Amino acid sequence: MTGSSLRWKCRAAATALGFLAFAFMAGPVGAQAGSGDGFLFKAPAATLTVHGGFAQPLASGGVFSLARRELTLGRSDFASGNFGFDLTIAVAPRYEVVLGVDRSGSRTRSEYREWLDNNDLPIEQTTQLARVPITASVRYFLADRGRKVGSVAWIPARFVPFVSLGGGVMKYKFQQVGDFVDLQTLNVFGENLSTTGWAGVVQAGAGAQWSLNQRVNLTGELRYNHANGDGDKPNGDFSGYKVNLSGVSTLIGLTLRL
Amino acid sequence: MRTLLIAAVALGGSAFLSPVLAQNAPASTARGLAWVGCWEAADGIQSQGRVCVIPEGARDLRIVSFDRQDKATESTLRLTGERTPVSAEGCTGWEQARLSADGERILVDAQLQCGDSPQQTIAEAFVITPTGFWLQVRGTGIAMVANARVRLYRAVDSYASFPADIRAALAPQVQEAEYARNAISRVSARDLAELESMGVATPVIDLVVAASYPSSFVIDAEGAAAATRSTGEAMNTSSLNSNPFYWSNGFPMLSYYDLAMLENCMRLQMFSCGMGNGRYGYSVFGAGGYRDPFFGGYYGGYNGGYGQGQGIPVVVRPAAPPSDYPGNRGGGRAVSGSGYSSGSSGSSGGGTRSASPRSGNTGTSQNSGSAGASSSSGSGGSGGSASAGSSGGSSTRTAKPRTP
Numbered sequence: 001m002t003g004s005s006l007r008w009k010c011r012a013a014a015t016a017l018g019f020l021a022f023a024f025m026a027g028p029v030g031a032q033a034g035s036g037d038g039f040l041f042k043a044p045a046a047t048l049t050v051h052g053g054f055a056q057p058l059a060s061g062g063v064f065s066l067a068r069r070e071l072t073l074g075r076s077d078f079a080s081g082n083f084g085f086d087l088t089i090a091v092a093p094r095y096e097v098v099l100g101v102d103r104s105g106s107r108t109r110s111e112y113r114e115w116l117d118n119n120d121l122p123i124e125q126t127t128q129l130a131r132v133p134i135t136a137s138v139r140y141f142l143a144d145r146g147r148k149v150g151s152v153a154w155i156p157a158r159f160v161p162f163v164s165l166g167g168g169v170m171k172y173k174f175q176q177v178g179d180f181v182d183l184q185t186l187n188v189f190g191e192n193l194s195t196t197g198w199a200g201v202v203q204a205g206a207g208a209q210w211s212l213n214q215r216v217n218l219t220g221e222l223r224y225n226h227a228n229g230d231g232d233k234p235n236g237d238f239s240g241y242k243v244n245l246s247g248v249s250t251l252i253g254l255t256l257r258l
Numbered sequence: 259m260r261t262l263l264i265a266a267v268a269l270g271g272s273a274f275l276s277p278v279l280a281q282n283a284p285a286s287t288a289r290g291l292a293w294v295g296c297w298e299a300a301d302g303i304q305s306q307g308r309v310c311v312i313p314e315g316a317r318d319l320r321i322v323s324f325d326r327q328d329k330a331t332e333s334t335l336r337l338t339g340e341r342t343p344v345s346a347e348g349c350t351g352w353e354q355a356r357l358s359a360d361g362e363r364i365l366v367d368a369q370l371q372c373g374d375s376p377q378q379t380i381a382e383a384f385v386i387t388p389t390g391f392w393l394q395v396r397g398t399g400i401a402m403v404a405n406a407r408v409r410l411y412r413a414v415d416s417y418a419s420f421p422a423d424i425r426a427a428l429a430p431q432v433q434e435a436e437y438a439r440n441a442i443s444r445v446s447a448r449d450l451a452e453l454e455s456m457g458v459a460t461p462v463i464d465l466v467v468a469a470s471y472p473s474s475f476v477i478d479a480e481g482a483a484a485a486t487r488s489t490g491e492a493m494n495t496s497s498l499n500s501n502p503f504y505w506s507n508g509f510p511m512l513s514y515y516d517l518a519m520l521e522n523c524m525r526l527q528m529f530s531c532g533m534g535n536g537r538y539g540y541s542v543f544g545a546g547g548y549r550d551p552f553f554g555g556y557y558g559g560y561n562g563g564y565g566q567g568q569g570i571p572v573v574v575r576p577a578a579p580p581s582d583y584p585g586n587r588g589g590g591r592a593v594s595g596s597g598y599s600s601g602s603s604g605s606s607g608g609g610t611r612s613a614s615p616r617s618g619n620t621g622t623s624q625n626s627g628s629a630g631a632s633s634s635s636g637s638g639g640s641g642g643s644a645s646a647g648s649s650g651g652s653s654t655r656t657a658k659p660r661t662p
Contacts, residue, residue, distance in 0.1 A: 036445065036446065038446045039450060041467075041576075150450070150464045151460055
């Protein structure tokens with residue numbers, strides 16, 4: 001088993017365990033004080049969401065054009081699972097402020113499309129992309145999240161769609177480790193190339209929440225992040241290249257009403 | 259992708275782990291069976307007599323009420339949902355009784371006009387509490403139901419003192435009724451939605467919720483003392499609580515009730531509407547003058563039977579006031595070298611406690627050089643000396659040395 005494969009399995013197991021732990025936590029909470037059978041004693045002031053899903057970067061332009069042109073990499077090779085948390089605070093009956101952090105990362109082995117070494121062996125390298133957007137956004141529910149019955153009961157709606165818009169920053173890392181070809185000399189050299197930094201991000205999303213019980217929602221969302229990493233420093237590893245960090249994420253998660 | 263797949267599997271599993279919105283049990287008590295039997299007051303209102311509920315036909319309940327002299331009056335509560343004209347004791351109007359879909363709540367609406375007085379709106383709910391009591395919730399108002407009061411009944415222990423015909427009518431059904439009471443579930447979102455669709459008034463819904471979740475809510479008998487004085491009824495006041503406005507920020511229903519009451523007072527200008535005197539308790543007809551026709555039994559029907567008392571005016575508030583929350587205490591702490599400290603320098607007033615050493619008397623402990631927990635000298639010893647003399651009032655709780 002390679003180190004990469006082991007890391008993948010560990011990450012997948014951690015993600016699954018995270019969901020299960022959250023589900024186990026959410027179940028008993030639903031039966032605790034502050035809620036009745038299928039309703040809460042007041043509208044929730046906040047929610048916490050644990051979500052996972054699938055992230056597909058646009059992977060175009062800048063370093064991606066270089067990598068996809070020279071190496072056996074396609075757009076789908078930068079797709080990955082993602083995992084994150086959202087904390088929402090209700091600010092109006094249909095509005096929430098969402099503070100979110102998310103992580104997605106791909107790690108893909110490749111080789112030169114056009115070149116072999118002098119032993120007819122492929123010239124291999126590994127390309128890694130990691131993105132961690134930290135965002136604040138406003139979520140607007142297209143229907144009431146629930147309704148008050150009497151003064152001390154709040155019944156959550158079964159299904160509520162929403163849209164969101166916000167922004168923040170994204171920490172990113174683009175790294176390539178392995179062997180490369182100097183197209184001037186055609187020498188093959190080993191190197192660890194990376195660029196990392198922070199970029200501003202604009203986030204838009206749309207999704208829906210499905211109420212599983214009075215405390216727990218199933219939340220699904222499609223998000224688009226628009227971000228561009230600055231070109232690396234003139235003497236950096238990817239001098240002059242931009243890093244297009246934009247992409248689409250599909251999220252599905254469990255939301256706990258607090 | 260494997261991450262995604264495993265997460266999806268986990269998520270799918272978690273969806274099953276989380277209980278889906280509870281479904282109500284089948285309507286096993288669709289005839290109001292849970293109320294069948296004989297009941298006696300359990301709320302301390304001594305003037306209340308007893309009442310027996312006997313099923314009659316498919317949807318009717320025969321109500322036989324006994325006053326304190328065991329004089330019986332009878333009426334029929336029709337659970338058909340149809341409006342029934344009411345005309346008695348100078349009051350006219352209608353009433354409408356319905357059974358909830360699961361048979362676990364009886365809802366009664368009525369509108370009455372007595373003489374020249376404005377028409378009164380009445381909404382009632384009969385609820386079996388988780389402990390098997392029968393809670394009768396009554397809301398009254400003019401334009402809308404604006405206040406609420408409750409009566410509480412428990413099933414009688416013995417039927418020996420009831421007339422033979424009633425015993426004979428009930429005998430085949432009492433056991434089944436007990437089963438039905440035990441099977442009643444707490445009010446659910448589905449029940450609330452039904453109540454809402456029926457147009458049940460907010461104060462009544464609140465009390466139905468509070469009765470179902472006694473660990474989360476207190477049915478606060480604010481104003482009960484005033485009612486006792488005014489009506490001459492003896493009442494158990496152990497549940498009286500402090501000013502409910504303390505909670506007005508978190509629970510606007512309190513101020514809502516109050517505003518509604520004030521509005522009625524200003525509009526009608528014919529009632530004694532002292533805001534400190536039964537502000538939640540009395541209907542706008544008030545106990546002082548025009549007696550509430552339902553609770554007073556003016557038209558002698560089923561309400562007159564088991565509603566002969568005035569009922570306890572109530573509001574609903576959460577079970578724990580803010581000062582009882584563990585995270586919001588009075589500043590008590592443990593300080594290295596000083597031991598436990600209440601966090602306040604004053605020691606007078608109700609509820610203040612002072613400490614004494616476990617052995618010896620307070621005088622000797624002072625002389626032994628131990629530091630007093632409330633002593634200003636505070637020399638840092640581990641044994642606390644007493645300041646018992648600082649307490650005041652009969653409610654002050656103090657500690658004393660434990661005898662060897």
